[in-house]
Amino acid sequence: MKTLGAATTTSSGVVAMTFCVLIFLQLCTGGEAAVVKRFTGLYTGPYFDPTTTTNITTQLGTHAYLPCKVKQLGNKSVSWIRRRDAHILTVDRFTFIADDRFQAFLVDSTDTWTLQVKYVQPRDAGQYECQVSTEPKMSHFITLNVVVPKIEILGESEIYVKTGSTVSLKCVITQSLEEPAYIFWYHDGNRVLEFDRSLININMEPVGTDTTVSTLVIFHAHPEDNGNYTCSPSNLDSASVVLHVLNGEYPAAMQRGKNSASPIPGWSHLSMGLGLAACTPPRFAFAVALSLAILSQLLAT
Numbered sequence: 554m555k556t557l558g559a560a561t562t563t564s565s566g567v568v569a570m571t572f573c574v575l576i577f578l579q580l581c582t583g584g585e586a587a588v589v590k591r592f593t594g595l596y597t598g599p600y601f602d603p604t605t606t607t608n609i610t611t612q613l614g615t616h617a618y619l620p621c622k623v624k625q626l627g628n629k630s631v632s633w634i635r636r637r638d639a640h641i642l643t644v645d646r647f648t649f650i651a652d653d654r655f656q657a658f659l660v661d662s663t664d665t666w667t668l669q670v671k672y673v674q675p676r677d678a679g680q681y682e683c684q685v686s687t688e689p690k691m692s693h694f695i696t697l698n699v700v701v702p703k704i705e706i707l708g709e710s711e712i713y714v715k716t717g718s719t720v721s722l723k724c725v726i727t728q729s730l731e732e733p734a735y736i737f738w739y740h741d742g743n744r745v746l747e748f749d750r751s752l753i754n755i756n757m758e759p760v761g762t763d764t765t766v767s768t769l770v771i772f773h774a775h776p777e778d779n780g781n782y783t784c785s786p787s788n789l790d791s792a793s794v795v796l797h798v799l800n801g802e803y804p805a806a807m808q809r810g811k812n813s814a815s816p817i818p819g820w821s822h823l824s825m826g827l828g829l830a831a832c833t834p835p836r837f838a839f840a841v842a843l844s845l846a847i848l849s850q851l852l853a854t
């Protein structure tokens with residue numbers, strides 16, 4: 554009985570296994586057929602490339618490119634729609650919004666219809682829909698994030714220093730995706746150029762991945778340096794501080810105008826400039842310039 558039972562078990566096992574194999578084959582071939590069918594079914598019309606991005610991050614003022622990768626587009630149209638107000642921006646190559654920052658173009662080699670948004674503004678942030686004119690319509694959504702970098706000149710917005718001191722203005726740009734091409738400094742609206750003034754140094758350097766610092770150093774500040782200093786990057790808003798150079802204990806505002814002939818500050822600069830121990834090239838040039846100025850003044854009187 555035991556043996557018979559075992560044999561029965563074995564034979565029923567074999568039968569079961571055979572069934573299993575048959576079912577497996579059936580399922581497999583059936584499955585394969587289904588995959589092929591689904592494949593052809595899926596690919597008879599346009600479809601979105603599943604690798605197309607859904608999230609684009611760009612910096613204020615730069616151009617954003619929103620890709621929509623559609624395979625087998627055939628003769629269907631591709632429209633870009635702004636979700637915020639359902640405004641149709643483009644249909645194929647045509648722009649349908651009275652804002653020429655929006656434009657769509659096709660790159661044939663990658664089957665990509667790209668929406669270009671020039672000079673991105675904060676209000677451009679949000680969702681965009683790439684719609685294909687199939688029936689029913691097919692849509693792919695992309696979110697545009699707009700990064701707005703921060704800019705500031707460190708310290709107070711009004712700076713008070715004594716005549717002869719060294720002033721260092723640090724303009725710091727943070728949270729930026731792109732380093733500015735340049736950062737200009739303006740003094741009361743006039744661009745500050747290093748080679749115009751021997752006592753000024755301007756230096757720009759990236760710090761980390763999203764920060765840039767531009768430093769303006771004024772050696773031997775004097776009342777002529779008074780005024781509004783503006784740090785103005787190529788791609789961002791500017792930041793300003795007002796510098797007051799105090800003569801002695803008195804606020805600069807109490808001094809006579811810089812055009813009046815008061816030799817005293819000049820003499821103090823000269824003596825400083827002639828301090829030979831510290832006769833660095835800028836100081837030397839400064840001393841020469843001052844000596845010439847004073848000489849011409851003496852000759853004029």
Ligand SMILES: *[C@@H]1O[C@H](CO)[C@@H](O)[C@H](O)[C@H]1NC(C)=O
Binds near residue numbers: 610
């Ligand atoms: C999109 O990208 C931004 C910036 O990189 C990120 O903060 C945000 O979480 C992302 N959103 C999604 C849905 O991935």
Ligand SMILES: *[C@@H]1O[C@H](CO)[C@@H](O)[C@H](O)[C@H]1NC(C)=O
Binds near residue numbers: 627628
């Ligand atoms: C697009 O192509 C299909 C088949 O090739 C055709 O039947 C249809 O009329 C075409 N549609 C347009 C708008 O040209």
Ligand SMILES: *[C@@H]1O[C@H](CO)[C@@H](O)[C@H](O)[C@H]1NC(C)=O
Binds near residue numbers: 782783793795
């Ligand atoms: C400094 O100059 C900038 C640029 O001209 C201007 O926007 C800003 O208002 C000025 N600041 C002061 C305090 O005058």
